[in-house]
Amino acid sequence: MTMAGALLTPFMANAAKAEYKWKMVTTWPKNFPGLGTGANELAKLINDMSDGRIEVKVYGAKELVGALEVFDAVSRGTAELGHSAAYYWKGKVPAGQFFTSVPFGLTAQEMNGWIFTGGGLELWHEVYEPFGIVPMPGGNTGVQMGGWFNKRIDSLADVKGLKMRIPGLGGEVLKRAGGTPVLLPGSEIFPALQSGTIDATEWVGPYNDLAFGLNKAAKYYYYPGWHEPGSSMEILINKKALEGLPENLQSIVLNATKIANADMLADFTTRNHAALGQLMSKGDIELLPFPKDVLAELKVLSEQVVEEEAQKDEMSKKVYASYKAYRDQVIKWHDISEKAYLNARSPE
Ligand code: CA
DSSP, rough: OOHHHOOOOHHHHHHOOSSEEEEEEESTTTTTHHHHHHHHHHHHHHHHHTTSSSSEEEOOTTTTTTGGGHHHHHHHHHHHEEEOOGGGGGOOOOOGGGTOOTTTTOOOOHHHHHHHSSHHHHHHHHGGGGTEEEEEEEEOOOOOEEEEEEEOOOOOGGGTOOEEEEHHHHHHHHHTOEEEEOOOOOOOOOHHHHHHHSEEESSSOOHHHHTGGGTTTOSSSEEOTOOOSSSSEEEEEEEEHHHSSSSHHHHHHHHHHHHHHHHHHHHHHHHHHHHHHHHHOOOOOOOEEEHHHHHHHHHHHHHHHHHHHHHHHHHHHHHHHHHHHHHHHHHHHHHHHHHHHHHSSOOO
16 A cells, blocks of 8 residues: 555545535534534445445535525435425425424334334325435434423413414414414524514424523523424435435435434433533523423314314325324323333332
């Protein structure tokens, strides 16, 4: 080996033999903890597992396309890959919402069960087929936080007139409760909350909320995230680009998404509790549970909203039927397993 050869880093050696140069557009700020770093990990996995034959360059929000233009960019082939969440496209693909999170719906563990072995993934592929996109789950945040509020929520009446950043079905429930949901990409949340353009926001959980400094813009930090009990991110793959790969590389791309999917939940699980400790040590934050009757009322509204949304088009109806059947069954099992155990471990 020549000296120059010995000095080549593995990445440079790989870059020289890239046969496929792919772009990945993301909804997240570049390198954003958990979400952006999850997208980076996927790119690295594909590069490493393909021994450099596929090189993936990751773009943060607005670097190539806007945060909420990821779906269209992958659909038209501007980028071969995307990293986002399906509920951002609810105006265009309403059935997609069920693959992110449903208020009072499945947890992360249950979402993975439904998607991978309960029929969810086949349906998701069918939903995105007309757009030339192959979707895969792209990580899960676990149960999110209820959000940051500039006033206490003591009853459902306190939600009336509340302008809150909250996407997807959760936003529709807020509207039903008399609030005004606003859809903002992550990077725009802090200035909106600080300037009073919005009164409240949800984002993800301590790990991500601390990264945006949301604790500096509102005082009351509520739990649990009833609206996002286990949000699945998504990896969008341009179908033509995927099918243009030799079969072994197709398998590498698809299997790399599964590793990235599992790793993100581990990352959030580990870092959320550490970040919560950091947030609380900063003082001047009130960590509060939503009152039980508020949650009970939100649950009733959620059931109405979700049932109605699910009837809006044929595909939503079909996806929701599968989701609901799975949920009804898994609740019975988890009541006597996960829930019973968690209650035994930390009795009230
Ligand atoms: Ca959220």
